[in-house]
Amino acid sequence: MSEASDLIDQRAPRTGVRALVWFAVIGAVLLAVLGAFAYVGGWLSPHRLTQARMMAAFESAGGIHPGFRRNHAKGLCVTGWFESNGNAATLSKAAVFAPGRVPVIGRFALAGAMPFQADAPATVRSMALRFLPPGGAEWRTGMNNIPVFAVNSAQGFYEQLLASKPDPATGKPNPAAMQEFLARHPETVRALPLIRARTISSSFADSAYNSLDAFRFVNAAGISVPVRWATVPVQEVLPESGAQRASADKNYLFDELIARIQRQPQQWRLVLTIGQPGDPTADATLPWPEDRRHVDAGLVSIDHVSGEDASDGSCTDVNYDPLVLPSGIEPSDDPLLSARSAAYARSFTLRAGEKHEKAPSPVTAREVQAGAIR
Amino acid sequence: MNVHQSRFPAVSRWLHWLMAVMVLAMLFLGVGMAASVSERYRLLVAIHRPLGLAVLVLVAIRLINRLLNPPPPLPDSIPSLQRVAAKASHVLLYALMFIVPLVGWGMLSAAPYPIVIYGSLRLPPILPQNPALYALLRQLHTDFAYVLFAVFLAHLGAALLHGLIRRDGVFESMALWGRRR
Numbered sequence: 001m002s003e004a005s006d007l008i009d010q011r012a013p014r015t016g017v018r019a020l021v022w023f024a025v026i027g028a029v030l031l032a033v034l035g036a037f038a039y040v041g042g043w044l045s046p047h048r049l050t051q052a053r054m055m056a057a058f059e060s061a062g063g064i065h066p067g068f069r070r071n072h073a074k075g076l077c078v079t080g081w082f083e084s085n086g087n088a089a090t091l092s093k094a095a096v097f098a099p100g101r102v103p104v105i106g107r108f109a110l111a112g113a114m115p116f117q118a119d120a121p122a123t124v125r126s127m128a129l130r131f132l133p134p135g136g137a138e139w140r141t142g143m144n145n146i147p148v149f150a151v152n153s154a155q156g157f158y159e160q161l162l163a164s165k166p167d168p169a170t171g172k173p174n175p176a177a178m179q180e181f182l183a184r185h186p187e188t189v190r191a192l193p194l195i196r197a198r199t200i201s202s203s204f205a206d207s208a209y210n211s212l213d214a215f216r217f218v219n220a221a222g223i224s225v226p227v228r229w230a231t232v233p234v235q236e237v238l239p240e241s242g243a244q245r246a247s248a249d250k251n252y253l254f255d256e257l258i259a260r261i262q263r264q265p266q267q268w269r270l271v272l273t274i275g276q277p278g279d280p281t282a283d284a285t286l287p288w289p290e291d292r293r294h295v296d297a298g299l300v301s302i303d304h305v306s307g308e309d310a311s312d313g314s315c316t317d318v319n320y321d322p323l324v325l326p327s328g329i330e331p332s333d334d335p336l337l338s339a340r341s342a343a344y345a346r347s348f349t350l351r352a353g354e355k356h357e358k359a360p361s362p363v364t365a366r367e368v369q370a371g372a373i374r
Numbered sequence: 375m376n377v378h379q380s381r382f383p384a385v386s387r388w389l390h391w392l393m394a395v396m397v398l399a400m401l402f403l404g405v406g407m408a409a410s411v412s413e414r415y416r417l418l419v420a421i422h423r424p425l426g427l428a429v430l431v432l433v434a435i436r437l438i439n440r441l442l443n444p445p446p447p448l449p450d451s452i453p454s455l456q457r458v459a460a461k462a463s464h465v466l467l468y469a470l471m472f473i474v475p476l477v478g479w480g481m482l483s484a485a486p487y488p489i490v491i492y493g494s495l496r497l498p499p500i501l502p503q504n505p506a507l508y509a510l511l512r513q514l515h516t517d518f519a520y521v522l523f524a525v526f527l528a529h530l531g532a533a534l535l536h537g538l539i540r541r542d543g544v545f546e547s548m549a550l551w552g553r554r555r
Contacts, residue, residue, distance in 0.1 A: 007378035010449065011541040019539050026534040030527055037523060040402050042409035050409040136496060138488055154411040317485075317505045323416060324487065327494035335413035342407075342415045348485070353509030 049158050051346040054339075057161040058347075062113025067358020070347035072126050072142075074117060075109030076254050076363050077315035080265065080302035082131055088272060088297035091225060092217040094328030095133040097297060105130040106302060107315040108204045108257060111144065116362050119253035121200045121240040127209040127231055127268075128320035129300065137326035140318070142340075143209035143231060146195045149284035152187050154339035160188065191285040202238040204257040205266045213322060213340075214281035214332040217272070226275030226332060228288065231268035231300055235260075254363045255370075258305050265303035269296050281332040307368050308361040319348035379543025380446035387550055389436045396429050397471065401523050408516065424491045430475040437468060449542045460532070463525055470522040476500075477518060481511035 014022055035044070042050045058070040065073060086099035096102050110117065111124035128142040151157045163181035167174045182189050201207050210230045217227045249255055260266055272295040273288060280286040306312045323331060323341040331337045351358070382390070400422065407418040448457060482489045483499035484507040490496050501507065537545030 006381045008381060008543040008546040010379060010543045013540045013542070014538070022538045026531060026538065029534060030531050033527065033530070037402065037405060040409075041405040048409075049411055051411055052409070054411055136488060137494060317503065319485065319487070321487070323419075331416060333413075338413045338415040339411045341419075342411045349509060349512050352485075352505035353513070355506055355509075 049155055051342055054154070054158055054161075054343050055346055055350065057158050058113045060165045061161045065113065065115050065359070066354040067351050067356075068113075068115045068361075069109075069351060070343070071113055072109035072111055072128075073113050073115035074254075074362055075107050075126075075308060075315070076257065076368075077306045077308055077310070077312075078106040078108060078261065078302045079304045079306075079314055080104050080106065080300065082129075082270065082298055082300050084298040085296065087295050088217070089219075091219055091227070091272065091274070091295065092328040093220045094139065094326040095135055095137050096131045096139055096326060097328070102131050102133045104300060104302075105132065105314045105318060106300075107318070107320065108254070110253075115359075116250075118250040125204055125207050125209070125253070127204075127207075128315070128318075129231075130315075130318055130320065130324075133326070137328075138324060139326050139329060140320050140322070140324040141211060141229070142320040142322060143211050143229075145198070145201075145207040145209055146212070147198055147210060148191045148194050148287050149212045149336065150188050150191050150195060151185065151336075152283045152285045153335055154343075156185050156188065157336075157339065159184070187283065187285040194287065199237070200240045201233075202240050202256075203235075203260065204253055205260045206233045206235045206237040208232045209268075212284045213334045213337050214275065214279075214284075215325070215337075216281075216330040216332055218328055218330055224330070226279060226281045227329075228273045228275070229297075230271050230273070232271050234267035234269060234299070251363050251367060255367055258363075258368050258370075261302055261305045265301040267302070268300045270298050270300055271295070272297055282334050284334060284336050305368055307363055307365040310365045310368070317352070319344050321345065321348075379449055379547050381547045382445060383443045385439060386436075386443055386445070387548055389432065389439060390548055391550055393429065393432055393436065393471070396425060396432070397522070398526065400425055400429060400474075401519060401526070404516075404519055423489065426475045426478055427491060427497065429471060430479075433468065433471040446547055448544065451540075451542055452544075463529055463532075466525050467522070467529065470518055470525065474515065474518045474522055477511050477515045481508055481515055484508040484511060 013019070038044050042048050055070055062073070069075070080103075082096065082102045082104050084097050084099055084102065086097070088097040089099070091097070107126075107128040109126045109128070110119065111126060117123070125145040126142060127145075129140070131139040133139075151160055159181050163177040164173045165177070166172055208230055211228050214226050214228050216224045218224045257266075274293040274295060275281065275288055276292065279288045279292070306314065308316045321341050321344050322337055325331065381387070403418050403422045403425070407415060407422060410418065448460065452460075479489065479497060480501045483501040484504045486499055486503045488496055489499070501511075533545050533548075536542055537549075
C-alpha cells in the first residue's frame with residue numbers, strides 16, 4: 001500500500017450556529033485541560049500544603065534569611081571518610097558497605113530557620129553526611145540528636161512550624177497555639193517526652209545522631225529489611241554543663257567542635273538497627289523496641305572543618321536530600337521522606353538563587369582558624 | 375467534494391500520539407511535583423526522570439523521521455498567515471521538546487544531584503557543579519514548560535478547530551484511525 005494513496009475526503013465546513021456550538025465545545029475542552037493543570041499545580045486549592053507554603057511557614061517561624069537553608073540554617077562544613085567493615089554488605093548491596101574507605105562530605109548544624117541563633121544545649125543538633133563511593137552511587141543522609149521525630153507527616157510539621165511562630169508582642173511562641181496544635185496531634189504528645197528525656201551531651205562531637213525515618217536495605221539476593229541508622233560517638237560522652245552555656249560565645253558548640261576536629265579526627269560508629277515485621281516504618285514518632293538487632297557497619301571519621309562561606313566549604317552547596325540513595329538502600333513507606341525531599345529541594349533552589357544576597361554565615365573562617373590554636 | 379488531504383505516514387502518526395501522551399503526562403507530573411510535599415512526590419519524581427529521558431530520545435528519532443518522511447502539505451484552503459502560525463508553532467513544539475528535558479538534565483547536573491533513571495542506572499552530568507547556574511536552569515525548566523503547555527493548548531485548539539469546524543482533513547491527516555477515502 002502506498003502512503004500517497006492514503007487520502008482523506010474533505011467535508012463541508014460547519015458554519016453559523018453549528019460552528020458556534022462547536023467553538024464553545026472546543027473552548028470548554030481547552031478550559032478543562034487548563035483547569036486540570038491549575039488544579040494539579042495547587043492554584044485552585046488555597047489550603048493544600050505545597051512546597052511554597054512550607055517555605056513560607058519556615059519564614060514565619062524563623063524570619064527571612066536569603067541564601068541560607070530554610071531549616072538547620074546555622075551550620076559548619078566538615079570532611080572525612082567512612083571506613084566500612086563489611087558487616088552491612090550482607091544486608092545491602094550498596095557499594096558504600098563493601099569493605100573499604102569512602103570519602104564523606106558532612107555538615108553539623110542546629111535545627112531552626114535562624115542562622116544567627118545562639119548555640120543552646122536543647123536546640124536539636126544535626127549531622128548530615130554525603131558518602132561518595134567510586135562509581136557515583138552516592139548516599140546522602142541528615143540525622144538529628146533526638147530519638148524520635150516530633151511529627152509523622154508533612155501536615156504535622158507545617159502546623160508545628162505555625163504554632164511555634166513567635167508572637168510579635170512577646171517574641172515567644174503563643175502557648176495557646178501550641179496547645180491547639182498538640183490537641184490535634186496525639187503522636188506529638190507521645191513523642192515529646194521521649195525527645196525531652198534524651199541525654200543532652202556537651203558537644204556536637206559526643207552526640208549521637210539518628211536517621212529517625214526508616215529505610216529499606218536490599219541485598220544482592222533481593223531480600224529487603226527495614227532499617228533505621230545512627231551515628232554513635234566514639235568520643236567519651238559528657239553531659240552538657242552549665243559552665244559552657246554561660247560563656248558569652250554565641251557559637252560555643254561550633255567553636256568547640258572546630259577545636260576538637262583540629263586536634264584529632266572525631267569518630268562515630270555507623271550503627272544500623274534492623275526492624276522486625278510489624279515495627280513501624282511509616283511513623284517517625286514511634287521508637288522501635290530496644291532489643292532489635294544492631295549492626296555496626298563501620299566508622300565515620302571527620303578530620304577537616306571549614307566555614308560555610310570558605311572556598312573549601314564543601315557542604316555549602318549540597319542538598320542533604322534523604323532520597324539521594326544508592327541502589328541497595330530504598331525509601332520506606334514513611335511519608336516524611338517525600339516531604340523532606342520536596343522541601344529540601346525547594347529550599348536548595350531558593351538559596352542557590354539567593355547566593356549573591358546572602359549574609360556571611362555566623363560560624364566564620366576566622367573561628368575555624370582560631371580553633372587550631374586553642 | 376472532490377478535494378483530498380494526504381495523511382501523515384503511519385510511523386509519524388504513532389510517534390505523534392505516543393509523544394503527545396508522554397509530553398502531556400510530563401507537564402502534569404512536573405507541575406504536580408513542584409507543588410507537592412505529599413508521599414506521592416517520590417513516585418512523581420521517579421516517573422518524571424525516565425519519562426523525560428524517553429521524550430528526549432523520541433524527539434530526536436521524530437526529527438529524523440520528519441526529515442525522512444516530510445509531512446503532507448496543508449490544504450490550499452488555509453490562508454498564508456495560518457500556514458505561518460502552524461509552521462511556527464510546530465518549530466516551537468520541536469524546540470521545546472528538546473530544550474525542556476535538556477535543561478532538566480543540565481539543572482540536575484549543576485546542582486549536583488545523581489541523575490537516577492532506574493535503580494543503579496544513572497545519567498552522567500552534562501554540566502559542572504554551579505549553584506547559580508542550577509538556580510537559573512531550574513527557573514528556565516519551569517518557564518519553558520509553561521511555554522510548552524501554552525503552545526500545546528494552542529495546538530490542541532487548532533487541531534479541534536480543523537477536526538470539528540473546518541473539517542478540511544488536517545486533523546484526520548494525523549489521526550491514528552478514522553474516515554478515509
